[in-house]
Amino acid sequence: MTLLKVENLSVNYGSIRAVREISFEVNQGEIVTLIGSNGAGKTTTMNTIAGLKELNGGKIFWNGADATAWNAKRKVKEGIVLSPEGRQVFPDFSVYDNLMLGGYHFSNEENQKTLRTVHELFPVLEKREKQMAGTLSGGEQQMLAVGRALMSQPKLLMLDEPSMGLAPLIVKEIFSLIRRIREEMGTTVLLVEQNARMALKISDRAYVLQTGRITLDGSSKELLQSEEVQKAYLGM
Numbered sequence: 001m002t003l004l005k006v007e008n009l010s011v012n013y014g015s016i017r018a019v020r021e022i023s024f025e026v027n028q029g030e031i032v033t034l035i036g037s038n039g040a041g042k043t044t045t046m047n048t049i050a051g052l053k054e055l056n057g058g059k060i061f062w063n064g065a066d067a068t069a070w071n072a073k074r075k076v077k078e079g080i081v082l083s084p085e086g087r088q089v090f091p092d093f094s095v096y097d098n099l100m101l102g103g104y105h106f107s108n109e110e111n112q113k114t115l116r117t118v119h120e121l122f123p124v125l126e127k128r129e130k131q132m133a134g135t136l137s138g139g140e141q142q143m144l145a146v147g148r149a150l151m152s153q154p155k156l157l158m159l160d161e162p163s164m165g166l167a168p169l170i171v172k173e174i175f176s177l178i179r180r181i182r183e184e185m186g187t188t189v190l191l192v193e194q195n196a197r198m199a200l201k202i203s204d205r206a207y208v209l210q211t212g213r214i215t216l217d218g219s220s221k222e223l224l225q226s227e228e229v230q231k232a233y234l235g236m
Contacts, residue, residue, distance in 0.1 A: 001028045003156055003188055010057035011048050018044045020212040026190050031182055033191040033199040035233055036209035042192040043085050046160050050082040051075045079155030087145040091134025095125055098133050098144055102151030118147040139170035158190045175202050196233035200224045
């Protein structure tokens with residue numbers, strides 16, 4: 001079943017067109033990745049789907065309904081949740097309070113239930129629940145950002161550059177956790193990632209964005225073997 005369908009999406013920054021009539025879809029239970037170089041339009045696409053950036057053309061459909069005009073709050077309530085680039089945790093709030101902010105539209109009883117699941121995935125967040133988020137390591141802050149998004153009980157979890165600035169061992173752990181989120185929680189994932197090799201290894205399908213356009217798409221296995229992708233994004 002198609003959860004998210006994007007049709008001919010265009011997004012401008014002033015006179016500059018950052019995204020140019022792109023179309024793609026994400027089916028329930030999939031991990032789908034968008035790969036591309038800096039400035040390709042990946043983050044703009046994610047922010048527009050999340051309702052944080054106004055589109056200039058095209059449509060966004062959610063579960064068959066036209067979600068183009070929905071604001072960010074409505075999208076979160078419907079299950080479209082973004083874990084943003086750069087983590088953007090609240091540094092002067094505790095780990096626990098950051099997580100609770102993710103579940104702001106649920107009851108305390110529901111939040112405590114979801115929190116147990118988040119702690120199972122990220123035990124370090126339970127150990128550090130009273131610690132200020134700004135004092136966590138980069139990897140721990142990334143786990144907190146993802147955990148906060150999970151507190152919103154997403155049907156579609158959008159992850160924007162989750163491995164950015166992290167050590168290789170932590171990157172491996174983050175990608176392993178993304179797999180677990182899909183397998184154990186049944187959450188559909190849309191992933192934007194510059195580490196194309198890792199993203200393609202854990203995803204089902206992929207789209208390649210280049211200067212605001214989708215230039216390639218297919219199964220992740222096919223794109224891993226694509227000579228064009230290997231040269232441009234895998235350093236081969």
